[in-house]
Amino acid sequence: MTMPRRAVLVCGVATDPPVWAPTAGALAALGFDVDVPVRPRSGCLDTEVDFLAPRCEGAVVFGVSGGATLGVELAVRGVEMAAGFFHEPAAGSLAPGLLDHVVEAFRLDGVPGFGRALYGPHWTIAMTSADESVVARELAMFRAFEPREPVVHAAPVTLTVGQESPAARHAAVEAVAGRCGFDRRVLAGTSHAAHLDNAFAPVIDDLARVHLSPDASTDRERP
Numbered sequence: 250m251t252m253p254r255r256a257v258l259v260c261g262v263a264t265d266p267p268v269w270a271p272t273a274g275a276l277a278a279l280g281f282d283v284d285v286p287v288r289p290r291s292g293c294l295d296t297e298v299d300f301l302a303p304r305c306e307g308a309v310v311f312g313v314s315g316g317a318t319l320g321v322e323l324a325v326r327g328v329e330m331a332a333g334f335f336h337e338p339a340a341g342s343l344a345p346g347l348l349d350h351v352v353e354a355f356r357l358d359g360v361p362g363f364g365r366a367l368y369g370p371h372w373t374i375a376m377t378s379a380d381e382s383v384v385a386r387e388l389a390m391f392r393a394f395e396p397r398e399p400v401v402h403a404a405p406v407t408l409t410v411g412q413e414s415p416a417a418r419h420a421a422v423e424a425v426a427g428r429c430g431f432d433r434r435v436l437a438g439t440s441h442a443a444h445l446d447n448a449f450a451p452v453i454d455d456l457a458r459v460h461l462s463p464d465a466s467t468d469r470e471r472p
Contacts, residue, residue: 263379321408334407371446
């Protein structure tokens with residue numbers, strides 16, 4: 250059975266759809282119908298999930314940072330995604346202080362400080378249309394996020410972490426994966442901004458090889 254050719258790429262805080270261009274292009278080249286929605290950016294978790302859930306139903310879903318956090322929430326609420334790949338989501342009380350440096354950067358230098366502290370030097374202010382009020386309410390929402398066990402059997406989800414990310418990020422991903430029962434994977438050549446580094450390329454290669462090959466189902470059935 251081949252995987253549905255539909256993918257949703259979920260933006261995090263202070264990023265607009267163009268940050269996903271390399272990932273979207275790679276998926277489109279495999280025949281995926283790619284959706285990179287502009288979220289309401291409401292600061293309300295329920296509002297964001299209600300917006301994303303019908304789009305993500307049955308799709309392969311990717312998310313980074315806040316987008317990953319929303320992906321985790323979709324999964325634990327039982328949204329039936331074909332698969333989810335969520336890079337370095339928020340971890341709540343499982344990783345106290347994880348976002349402290351980002352909060353301080355936002356306090357000192359607004360949206361530019363926030364973006365650089367969270368995503369690193371490849372991020373620029375041109376990558377977001379969010380103003381300080383948008384970032385403030387989204388940051389508050391994600392700081393309040395608390396991972397929990399799925400309410401029903403969750404979709405197949407893999408949490409990813411950048412090989413170059415600090416130890417605190419690795420520990421946070423491990424903790425969230427353990428709490429939610431998700432798989433884990435390290436992405437080479439990246440830290441937090443996996444979409445900007447085109448770091449999902451190996452994941453997409455695996456999708457093509459395992460799920461999209463015409464002989465994939467036959468291969469899996471062979472002894």
